[in-house]
Amino acid sequence: MKFGALHLPLAWPLLACLAASSPVLAQQDPELEALRQEVRAMRQDYEARIADLEARLAAAEQSAAAGRAAPAPAATSQAGADYGYEEPPATSPQTVSVAPESLINTAIGVTFQGQAWAYDNDPEDYYIPGFPLGGEAGPAPEGLSLAETELTMSANVDDKFTAMLNVPLVIEDGETAVEIEEAWVETLGLPGGLAIRMGRFFSDIGYLNDRHFHSWDFADQPSPYQAFLGNQFLDDGLRLRWLAPTDFYLEISGEVLRGDRYPAGGAANSGVGATTLSATTGGDIGFSHSWQFGLSWLGADAEERASGSEDEPLLFSGDSDLYIADFTWKWAPDGNSRQRNFTFQAEYLWRDEAGAYALPDGSGGPWDSDQDGWYAQAVFQPFPRWRFGARIDQLSGDDPGAAWIGTPLYPSGSDPRRYSLMVDWSNSEFSRLRFQYTYDSAGDGAGDNAEWGTDNQFGLQYIFSIGAHGAHTF
Amino acid sequence: MRKTPMKKTTGILALLALFMLPLAASAQLRVFACEPEWSALAEAIGGDLVEAGSATHALQDPHYVEARPSLIAQVRKADLLICSGAQLEIGWLSMLLSKANNARVLPGKDGFLEASTLVRRLDVPDSVDRAQGDMHPQGNPHIQMNPHNIARVAGALGQRMAALDPANASGYAAGTADFLRRWEAAIATWEERARPLAGKRVISHHKSWVYLEDWLGLVEVGTLEPVPGIPPTAAHLSSLLAELGADGQGTNKPGAEFIIRAPFHSAKASEWLQERTGIPALALPMTIGGSERAKDLFSWFDDVIDSLLAARSEPRP
Numbered sequence: 001m002k003f004g005a006l007h008l009p010l011a012w013p014l015l016a017c018l019a020a021s022s023p024v025l026a027q028q029d030p031e032l033e034a035l036r037q038e039v040r041a042m043r044q045d046y047e048a049r050i051a052d053l054e055a056r057l058a059a060a061e062q063s064a065a066a067g068r069a070a071p072a073p074a075a076t077s078q079a080g081a082d083y084g085y086e087e088p089p090a091t092s093p094q095t096v097s098v099a100p101e102s103l104i105n106t107a108i109g110v111t112f113q114g115q116a117w118a119y120d121n122d123p124e125d126y127y128i129p130g131f132p133l134g135g136e137a138g139p140a141p142e143g144l145s146l147a148e149t150e151l152t153m154s155a156n157v158d159d160k161f162t163a164m165l166n167v168p169l170v171i172e173d174g175e176t177a178v179e180i181e182e183a184w185v186e187t188l189g190l191p192g193g194l195a196i197r198m199g200r201f202f203s204d205i206g207y208l209n210d211r212h213f214h215s216w217d218f219a220d221q222p223s224p225y226q227a228f229l230g231n232q233f234l235d236d237g238l239r240l241r242w243l244a245p246t247d248f249y250l251e252i253s254g255e256v257l258r259g260d261r262y263p264a265g266g267a268a269n270s271g272v273g274a275t276t277l278s279a280t281t282g283g284d285i286g287f288s289h290s291w292q293f294g295l296s297w298l299g300a301d302a303e304e305r306a307s308g309s310e311d312e313p314l315l316f317s318g319d320s321d322l323y324i325a326d327f328t329w330k331w332a333p334d335g336n337s338r339q340r341n342f343t344f345q346a347e348y349l350w351r352d353e354a355g356a357y358a359l360p361d362g363s364g365g366p367w368d369s370d371q372d373g374w375y376a377q378a379v380f381q382p383f384p385r386w387r388f389g390a391r392i393d394q395l396s397g398d399d400p401g402a403a404w405i406g407t408p409l410y411p412s413g414s415d416p417r418r419y420s421l422m423v424d425w426s427n428s429e430f431s432r433l434r435f436q437y438t439y440d441s442a443g444d445g446a447g448d449n450a451e452w453g454t455d456n457q458f459g460l461q462y463i464f465s466i467g468a469h470g471a472h473t474f
Numbered sequence: 475m476r477k478t479p480m481k482k483t484t485g486i487l488a489l490l491a492l493f494m495l496p497l498a499a500s501a502q503l504r505v506f507a508c509e510p511e512w513s514a515l516a517e518a519i520g521g522d523l524v525e526a527g528s529a530t531h532a533l534q535d536p537h538y539v540e541a542r543p544s545l546i547a548q549v550r551k552a553d554l555l556i557c558s559g560a561q562l563e564i565g566w567l568s569m570l571l572s573k574a575n576n577a578r579v580l581p582g583k584d585g586f587l588e589a590s591t592l593v594r595r596l597d598v599p600d601s602v603d604r605a606q607g608d609m610h611p612q613g614n615p616h617i618q619m620n621p622h623n624i625a626r627v628a629g630a631l632g633q634r635m636a637a638l639d640p641a642n643a644s645g646y647a648a649g650t651a652d653f654l655r656r657w658e659a660a661i662a663t664w665e666e667r668a669r670p671l672a673g674k675r676v677i678s679h680h681k682s683w684v685y686l687e688d689w690l691g692l693v694e695v696g697t698l699e700p701v702p703g704i705p706p707t708a709a710h711l712s713s714l715l716a717e718l719g720a721d722g723q724g725t726n727k728p729g730a731e732f733i734i735r736a737p738f739h740s741a742k743a744s745e746w747l748q749e750r751t752g753i754p755a756l757a758l759p760m761t762i763g764g765s766e767r768a769k770d771l772f773s774w775f776d777d778v779i780d781s782l783l784a785a786r787s788e789p790r791p
Contacts, residue, residue: 189575193575242575244550245550251546283543290542292543334534335533335539336535471567471568472569473541474542
């Protein structure tokens with residue numbers, strides 16, 4: 001959050017400019033809007049009348065044709081010509097109504113999110129022994145709080161490019177901050193199934209990584225995502241994505257990124273500090289089952305990457321490689337997920353880091369350690385509106401050496417594991433209320449870290465969206 | 475210092491280049507339809523010249539489909555995409571298009587055909603407020619329930635296929651003319667048979683049937699959904715029951731003679747109302763494959779008309 005955050009006084013003029021240049025707001029001129037409505041009404045009226053006339057003409061022809069003993073060829077080809085139609089010009093608003101983004105030039109949406117959490121222990125003191133958290137990972141604040149409010153705008157730039165902006169408004173230390181979470185431009189229709197994206201975006205790695213907060217199935221990310229990706233890996237750079245022209249689905253994408261964010265850090269290699277590769281495949285089994293499988297790699301160079309306490313961070317410099325395997329299986333009877341559906345998903349993350357850690361007390365030394373983590377979750381919607389979910393997530397790490405005993409980098413005797421249950425209710429696609437319970441054993445058996453111990457966590461969450469709301473990925 | 479990521483990247487790029495060599499091109503025009511009626515129409519017009527597939531099937535609600543990997547792969551290879559549009563596929567089609575990297579089928583291109591733009595749309599709202607439910611600003615998207623609309627789409631589809639595959643233009647023109655000749659004749663018999671249905675009042679599960687009602691002169695007096703897209707609630711059903719009365723003849727205003735739903739809508743609500751009012755509840759095919767009998771475009775409408783006629787003549791319990 002630190003890197004991309006613009007503080008409010010600076011950000012509002014920027015947003016105001018964006019809003020003012022948007023044709024949607026320009027439409028609010030009442031006179032102009034009235035005129036538009038009049039024209040629209042006139043067009044609809046004439047369309048209706050013409051269609052009506054055409055229908056009458058067709059009916060008259062039919063009855064005329066029926067009057068003859070056998071339909072003459074001339075009469076039938078006449079009927080065919082009647083239904084031949086003239087293409088509306090490409091600029092007609094009617095030609096673009098499938099893609100909601102294009103109906104009004106800029107699609108604008110806001111997602112409102114809020115939460116309430118109760119913990120046995122103080123979440124301010126939360127940490128997982130051996131896995132100092134970076135990025136935005138960690139428990140939500142205790143009590144009532146606003147989660148991020150996402151403001152989204154997107155539109156096609158022209159016939160060759162499309163662009164999207166996502167700016168969550170977040171509260172940080174009591175102050176409202178505007179973060180640029182996504183701001184990218186992507187090519188439309190390069191040949192050969194290729195697409196290039198540039199700007200800031202969530203990396204394609206893993207299954208959960210590129211999903212926005214509002215589309216998560218649980219109120220928080222599974223622990224391996226928190227520990228290894230700082231919740232979600234996003235960065236500035238370029239992506240090349242290619243879809244194979246095969247009957248089955250095969251997508252390969254590679255990214256070159258700045259490397260300014262956890263698990264990279266410090267924009268190493270003159271600002272090209274992270275590289276990713278991922279491959280995804282998937283398919284259907286009958287009408288009711290579908291699956292997806294992906295493999296990905298994130299290679300990051302870190303220069304003084306901060307993790308752990310924000311005031312006294314641990315600094316890591318070196319190589320960080322992360323490998324992810326993800327699997328998703330979805331079931332919906334006859335493909336009708338609206339009525340009833342079940343989703344199982346699991347990911348395995350393995351991290352290999354070599355370099356050196358500098359601790360706030362001036363100590364530190366060379367670091368070479370393997371860590372891994374996984375989660376598995378199932379979400380069941382037995383009938384419309386209600387979903388029930390369960391999740392297990394776990395982390396485990398190598399013994400990094402006796403030199404690290406007593407530091408936050410030394411893992412606890414038992415692997416930190418959490419069990420979560422959730423239930424949510426959605427009145428429509430645009431509203432959702434959720435309850436989540438998590439049993440967290442992160443600090444269990446942690447020796448001198450035992451002050452955290454185990455924890456019962458209860459969360460309530462709401463997610464509402466207005467305006468344009470893009471389609472979700474599989 | 476780094477573990478040669480650049481070398482890895484170069485290798486992958488070389489592999490990509492190899493994959494992108496032109497594959498043995500299929501001679502057929504590949505049509506990706508969002509709904510089965512449009513893939514059937516493409517086949518009816520193009521015959522062996524086309525290879526058509528549908529993203530959804532008749533037992534699926536086309537509003538709510540996942541942007542599945544298999545569908546992305548199909549859009550990637552399509553030459554022509556035809557969908558009902560008017561935001562029916564809003565939840566998934568834009569995702570398929572943005573993931574499929576296929577410039578031929580993007581909106582505005584010859585390979586993109588939105589059927590609802592070709593017909594007179596009903597239920598175009600004056601204002602769009604989600605408090606009124608899942609609104610479609612361009613009007614009701616279920617245009618396929620009026621066979622005259624299908625005829626209009628057939629004309630445009632034939633032209634598009636000819637434009638995309640000019641070598642076979644005469645084949646598409648002949649296919650269109652032949653289909654329209656048979657279709658117009660069928661429409662005339664359906665309209666003749668359906669004459670007794672004019673003026674009959676129906677309750678529908680979702681506003682899926684406005685084009686059928688408009689065509690046959692049926693009158694919709696209510697929906698089981700309280701607002702479009704929100705599943706039936708007990709409170710709303712009770713108020714419907716109060717309006718219809720125990721005999722289904724209506725208390726203050728006229729009752730109804732049919733309760734109709736699509737095969738993918740839950741039968742619970744309509745059967746609940748049928749039990750209490752005696753009004754027959756029907757699942758009508760909204761597309762090909764929606765009933766045992768609806769095997770092609772023609773038998774589909776045969777079945778719709780016959781089912782309504784049969785339900786009408788059944789004696790009330």
